[in-house]
Amino acid sequence: MSDQKNSLLQGTVILAVAAFISKFLGFIYKAFLARMIGGVGLGLYEKAYPVYTLILTISIVGIPVAISKLVSEKRAEGKDYIADYIFRIALRVSFIFGLVASVTIVILAKPIARYLLADIKVYYSIIAIAPAIFIVSIMATYRGYFQGLRKMKPTGISQVIEQLIRMTTMILLAYLLLPYGVELAAAGAASGAFWGSIGGLITILIIYYRYKPQTATEQKVKDVELPNLKDILVKIFSLALPVTIGALILPLMRLVDASMITRRLIVAGFTLNQATSLYGQFNGMAMTLVRFPTVIAASLAVNLVPAISEAATLKEDKLVKNRIAKAFKLALYLSIPASLGLFILARPLCVMIFGVAQAAISLRYVALGVVSVSLQQVTSSILQGFNHPKLPARNLFLGVIANAGLNYFLTAMPQLGIRGAAIGTVTGFTLAAILNIIAVFKIIKPDFDYYNLIIKPLYSSIIMSMIVYLTYYSLSHLVDIKIITTLTAVLIGAISYGMILLFNGGLTKQDLELLPKIGSKLASKLDKLGLVRG
Structure with a gap:
């Protein structure tokens, strides 16, 4: 039982260390990009990225979370061979969905840039980042499999390798393409996602094939016991689709921001280049700093789904409550000081990392949302672990509506400008977190001091x-x-x-x-x- 209790924190630490390394590397390339291609170039890159994350979420269709949950359940029941069979089916689905998604985004890149983002210069960045969708779809399925086994090292190692290659290639390509225009330099930076995903996929494939002989079962003997293919697909999608709907909301929120903030800043009196630069400061600088301390919560969230699911399957209510209490404690003990620290050191951090003091304007506001973002991530995974994926999706959607409404009105006010976008973002995450916490307490009463x-x-x-x-x-x-x-x-x-x-x-x-x-x-x-x- 002691090992079971410790595994949640240990798995979280492994993912958190990898995430910290990845985020640190992210700081490096964002700092280089900010100085190399400026606020406008970073703004173009940040406008293309929500398109990538939105389509990637659709192509993955929640399969990593579904695989993590199903593999964890089948292993807990002693049916390892069924868990491996489910994984192989999910891998084929990811291959098809990822390929279709990448091709689709290439075809639609120009209308997305012109009509959705209102900036044709983003076209090159969208084209450059599109192939990464196919590779990441496959890689995410392997990561979900290992997470279901409660083995977090493969995910952590592949994340670090992916980010290291991504950082190197995006800085190099942005530098080489800068003489040809800032839009091509931004596209070079965007293509780093593709090269990084190649490195991450190769890494996790090597780990998988080294691990596979240790877990291989006598499949020929077990074939007669394997469930029907249709039943497996129904099971996967019944779990994956609600998760996908929930996962779509956050990238959709960022895409709405990418489209809306620039337009509303222009209404406030800024030029297109000024508005693009301010958006780059908000999402590429301030939000990058805010996302850094939430990596613990994100790592914890990944680990919580199989952990809660396993404990619930075994009907160990005490273990479930223990894991929930630890999750809340870890999230709050790290996010509260991070929030206050970012608020106090907003200006020196922005100057030190990005060389842009003006980004502190956004950071001071969004820093107050670190606690909300962390709790929203943790409570969403708790609800998913209890087979209630629709609840966090609904709550985040309500948060997105609040965010969009405030962004629309506040950002257009000359006296607020980009501060309005920051206020909207913090309000949206806070509302979603509060609604999630209420939902968790309705399902189970955690033992909180x-x-x-x-x-x-x-x-x-x-x-x-x-x-x-x-x-x-x-x-x-x-x-x-x-x-x-x-x-x-x-x-x-x-x-x-x-x-x-x-x-x-x-x-x-x-x-x-x-x-x-x-x-x-x-x-x-x-x-x-x-x-x-x-």
Whole structure:
């Protein structure tokens, strides 16, 4: 039972480490792109990307989540051979859907650029990114299979390789194509998604074929017990389609933003180039920083679906509640300090990473949404694990409506401008998160200690924020190198937050022991020093 309880956090840590590395590499290429192709070029890239994510979501049709859930259930029942059979069928479906999606987006690229995004310069970026849809569709199915096995390393390794190749190729191609125009440089950057996905797919295929001989079953003996192909497809799509509908909402929200924000900024009095640049600052810079601290929640969300599904299948209510409580605690303990930290250091972070101080205008607003984004991701996966994929889809859709309405009216106001888009985004995610939490409590009453869950990380984060503020502005008078003062403030803030949680008992010895490899030794040393509670 101990291994079962620990596996949720361990799997999350593996995915989170990989995601942190990927996001860090993402920071690097966004920083290079911002300086290389400017706000307008980054804006063109960011306009094409929602088209890619929307069509990719359609082509994947929720298969990775369905595979993760079905494989986890069949393994829990001891029917490994059926789990492998389901995976092989899903792989064929992904191949067909991905190929059709890539070809379709190439054919429709020009009308999408001209009429939907109102900027024909985006055409080249859409064409460049389209082939990645086919490759990622296949790769995502393999990742879903391994996640169903509760093996997160293959996903993590392939993510890092994918991002490393993507970063290298997009910077190189953007640099080589820049002399031919900013729109072609943006297209070169967009094509990095294709080259990265090739690297990620090759990586996960190597891992799969090395792993396969260890899990192979005597298929000839089992063939008579295999379920009907039609029944398998119905099962996959009955799980996948509601997830897809829910997953479509977020990229649809970003696509609406890409189309609407530029238009409404023009109404507010900005030129097309100014509006495109502001959108690049909002989505390519501010939102990039906001998404970084939510990688823990995203990693946790991926791991939660099979974890909750497995525990529910085994009818272990105590284990289900335990996993939900841990998920909420991890999300809140990381997102609250991240939100306040991004708010306080908005300007120095934007200058240090992107070289654009103006992006801090958006960041100060969207930083307040870090907690909402994290909780929305975690609670959506909890509901999916309980076979209620329609609920998070509905709730996120309501959030998107709120976001679109506020964006339309607020962004067109000259006194608000891009701040209106930020307010709309934060409001949308907050509404979706609140509705999800209400739905979770209707299904199961988690065992929450609210003082430990909310109050301790909140006042610890407030104290940390004061320390960060004093550290940064004190060092600024002594050292004129912004990168040193900013990184020092971030490091001292992280250390002080951890120490405050140790002193107030928010971070316990049991929490530290769950950390893979270093957890037990760290907990033991801190216990001897009297710095951690049992």
